[in-house]
Amino acid sequence: MKSEREETWVDAFKKGEPRSIEKVITVYGTPLLRSAFLLCGSEVEAHDMVQETFLQAIKSIHKFKGKSSLFTWLYGILLNIFRQQIRKRRYSAFPGDFGDKNSKSGINPEHNLERKREFSRVYSMIQTLSPHHREALILRYYEGLKITEIAEIARVSKGTVKSRLHYATEALRKIMPSDLKHLGHSIANNKE
Amino acid sequence: MKCKKYRELIYEYRDGSLSQDIHKEISEHLKVCRKCREIYEREGHLSELLKSVMDRETSSLVIDQSMIRRLKDAKEERKPKIFAWRWIDFILKPISLLIVVLIVFLSVFVIHSSKSKENKMIWLNDRAGVFDLEEDLTLTDPKADWLERRLIITIVDEKQKRYGKIITSKNPEKTIMYWEKMEAKK
Numbered sequence: 001m002k003s004e005r006e007e008t009w010v011d012a013f014k015k016g017e018p019r020s021i022e023k024v025i026t027v028y029g030t031p032l033l034r035s036a037f038l039l040c041g042s043e044v045e046a047h048d049m050v051q052e053t054f055l056q057a058i059k060s061i062h063k064f065k066g067k068s069s070l071f072t073w074l075y076g077i078l079l080n081i082f083r084q085q086i087r088k089r090r091y092s093a094f095p096g097d098f099g100d101k102n103s104k105s106g107i108n109p110e111h112n113l114e115r116k117r118e119f120s121r122v123y124s125m126i127q128t129l130s131p132h133h134r135e136a137l138i139l140r141y142y143e144g145l146k147i148t149e150i151a152e153i154a155r156v157s158k159g160t161v162k163s164r165l166h167y168a169t170e171a172l173r174k175i176m177p178s179d180l181k182h183l184g185h186s187i188a189n190n191k192e
Numbered sequence: 193m194k195c196k197k198y199r200e201l202i203y204e205y206r207d208g209s210l211s212q213d214i215h216k217e218i219s220e221h222l223k224v225c226r227k228c229r230e231i232y233e234r235e236g237h238l239s240e241l242l243k244s245v246m247d248r249e250t251s252s253l254v255i256d257q258s259m260i261r262r263l264k265d266a267k268e269e270r271k272p273k274i275f276a277w278r279w280i281d282f283i284l285k286p287i288s289l290l291i292v293v294l295i296v297f298l299s300v301f302v303i304h305s306s307k308s309k310e311n312k313m314i315w316l317n318d319r320a321g322v323f324d325l326e327e328d329l330t331l332t333d334p335k336a337d338w339l340e341r342r343l344i345i346t347i348v349d350e351k352q353k354r355y356g357k358i359i360t361s362k363n364p365e366k367t368i369m370y371w372e373k374m375e376a377k378k
Binding site: 018021022025026029030032033034037038043046047050051054055058119120122123126137138140141142144146147148162165169172173 | 239242244
């Protein structure tokens with residue numbers, strides 16, 4: 001949903017006002033960076049992808065017609081960049097540096113070590129999925145987008161989105177050890 | 193609706209993007225069908241798990257100020273480049289247009305002048321080229337009439353005391369010329 005505030009930024013962004021550029025990057029930069037990291041599995045590559053996303057957005061903001069939210073439009077650019085990278089590199093996953101990232105993450109030392117290890121295992125499993133399936137999974141479960149929104153961003157039909165999601169979740173279930181399958185239940189129960 | 197149909201709509205059901213009737217129908221079905229309910233709940237649990245995992249893995253990532261600075265600088269650097277390109281475009285377009293006009297003009301001039309030269313040529317059966325009439329031949333009939341699309345030119349050769357007759361044609365091969373003695377003409 002587009003807010004009135006966003007419309008004001010977009011107008012200023014279109015005019016190339018430096019303050020609006022800063023605002024858009026501050027608001028959307030972090031969510032995009034996190035998604036980019038989930039997509040490519042590399043912090044360095046994720047930063048490059050986000051930087052390129054904003055460069056392209058600044059260059060082609062006149063093409064933004066406001067039919068979707070600015071974030072959806074930016075996400076579409078990011079996804080295109082990710083797909084281009086995949087085509088260039090001809091491999092499904094970037095050489096991940098996600099293991100190193102946690103060392104500087106400032107996570108509470110009292111955090112349950114066991115759960116931390118389990119989470120890392122699940123995350124590594126996500127990285128083994130094909131780019132299309134990983135893409136669908138991230139948009140659905142991380143961004144929390146609806147099927148129609150994913151179809152719009154990924155430029156595929158709703159049927160394709162559902163099929164990719166189904167395949168991705170089934171693939172995850174197959175490779176996921178039984179002890180991890182119960183992790184979802186405990187998270188859900190804790191929330192309730 | 194069968195279970196398979198309901199399961200296909202599980203994602204939209206969770207999104208709340210179905211019509212009220214179908215949404216209600218699925219809710220009722222989930223209450224009575226254990227298998228479909230399991231699938232729905234399993235999807236929910238997986239969703240919770242994946243969200244938590246992805247949140248945790250990315251929570252430390254924050255866009256840094258240096259990127260904002262770099263992007264703002266990039267925007268500033270882009271401006272003169274665009275201006276420079278426009279300036280080159282502004283200069284190059286008229287120049288290239290002028291060159292094209294000049295080439296067209298020269299081509300027309302060359303074609304025209306070669307045609308003019310062609311018009312001055314007189315084609316004879318044994319010789320083709322510019323025939324110098326001023327030198328030793330004079331046209332006896334400047335009106336030179338057309339006859340059946342042919343131009344008949346009578347020329348006088350004072351030196352050799354003879355008349356020449358050229359019957360031209362658009363086809364040079366059909367152009368003929370013959371000489372008559374002056375006495376015979378008289």
